Amino acid sequence: MDSIEQMRMFAAVAATMSFSRAADRLGTSAQNVSKNIRALEDELGVLLLHRTTRVVTLTESGRAYLPRCNRLVEDFDEIRAAMRDEGGTPSGNLVVTAPLTFGEVHLLGAVEKFLAANPQVTLDLRLTDQHLSLIDEGIDLSIRIGQLQDSTLISRKLGETRLIACATPAYLDAHGTPAHPTDLTAHRCIFDTNRRASAQWSFRDGAEALSVPVNHRVRVNGASAVRQLILSGEGIGIVPSYIVDGNIRAGDLVPVLERYEGDRLPISILYLANRHLSRKVRAFIDIAEAEIRACPDWNAV
Known part of the structure; x- marks a missing residue:
C-alpha cells in the first residue's frame, strides 16, 4: 500500500485512539490498519503509537509526526479533488x-x-x-x-435571525403582558437548554444591555419544542424569529417586550x-x- 494511505490510517487512529473505530471510518479491518501502520513505522524507523490491550496512545515521535502527516494527506486529497473537478460535473x-x-x-x-x-x-x-x-x-x-x-x-x-419573546394571546390575557424584562420574574417561562445561560435572558434597551434571571416552567432542548409549548399556553418563551414568524403573522403568538431588542x-x-x-x-x-x-x-x- 502507498505511503499516503498508510498515513491516512495513522491519522484516523490518532483521531479516534482506536484501531477498530479508525477501520470503521476507512471501510477496512482493524488488522489491515494495524499492519499498515507498522509498515509505516518500519519505513520511518520510529514508533508512532503505544499499543496495549486497552489503550492506544501517541508516542513522542507520533505527536511530532501527526500534524505533518495530516497536512500531507489533506494536500494530496486537495490535488486529487482539483484534478477530478477539472471540466467535470459535481459527483x-x-x-x-x-x-x-x-x-x-x-x-x-x-x-x-x-x-x-x-x-x-x-x-x-x-x-x-x-x-x-x-x-x-x-x-x-x-x-x-x-x-x-x-x-x-x-x-x-x-x-x-433574532430572538423573540412571545406568548399566546390567551396566556397574556390571563397573566398580563410584561412591560419590562424584569417583569418576567412573575411569569411562567419556557427555557431552551440548547442556548447558553438559558436561565438568564438577554435584552437591550438602546445601548444598555439587560440580563434578567427568570423562573422556568419547562426546560426543553429544542427551539421547535419551545414553540409548541408556547402555543399550548404554557408560558412565555424566547425563540428565533425564523421559527415563529408565521405564527406571529397569523396572530397565534404575540411578541412581548418589543421595545427591548433580543439577541441577533x-x-x-x-x-x-x-x-x-x-x-x-x-x-x-x-x-x-x-x-x-x-x-x-x-x-x-
Whole structure:
C-alpha cells in the first residue's frame, strides 16, 4: 500500500485512539490498519503509537509526526479533488449538517434544488442541534446559527435571525403582558437548554444591555419544542424569529417586550480551512445561500 494511505490510517487512529473505530471510518479491518501502520513505522524507523490491550496512545515521535502527516494527506486529497473537478460535473457524496428545526423548515428547499441540479451527487444531510466536528465526522459543510467559536473553520454569513419573546394571546390575557424584562420574574417561562445561560435572558434597551434571571416552567432542548409549548399556553418563551414568524403573522403568538431588542444571531455556513472546495461543495453553498437569503424578512416580525 502507498505511503499516503498508510498515513491516512495513522491519522484516523490518532483521531479516534482506536484501531477498530479508525477501520470503521476507512471501510477496512482493524488488522489491515494495524499492519499498515507498522509498515509505516518500519519505513520511518520510529514508533508512532503505544499499543496495549486497552489503550492506544501517541508516542513522542507520533505527536511530532501527526500534524505533518495530516497536512500531507489533506494536500494530496486537495490535488486529487482539483484534478477530478477539472471540466467535470459535481459527483460523489456530500455531507452537510444543520440545526434540526432550521433544516426542516428552511433548508429542504435548497436540498431539493441542489439534488435536481446535480444528479450525480448523493447527499448525507444530518439535522441535529449538536455542533458536530467537521474533521472527526467527515462533514463537508455545516450550517450554524449563533456566534461562532471555532476559528479553524472558514465561515460565510448567509443571513441573520433574532430572538423573540412571545406568548399566546390567551396566556397574556390571563397573566398580563410584561412591560419590562424584569417583569418576567412573575411569569411562567419556557427555557431552551440548547442556548447558553438559558436561565438568564438577554435584552437591550438602546445601548444598555439587560440580563434578567427568570423562573422556568419547562426546560426543553429544542427551539421547535419551545414553540409548541408556547402555543399550548404554557408560558412565555424566547425563540428565533425564523421559527415563529408565521405564527406571529397569523396572530397565534404575540411578541412581548418589543421595545427591548433580543439577541441577533448570524446564520453561517462553515467549511474547513485550507481545503479545496470541490464543485459539489461550491454548488451547494451557492444554492443554500440563494435560498436562505430569499426567506422572509425574519427581522421584520
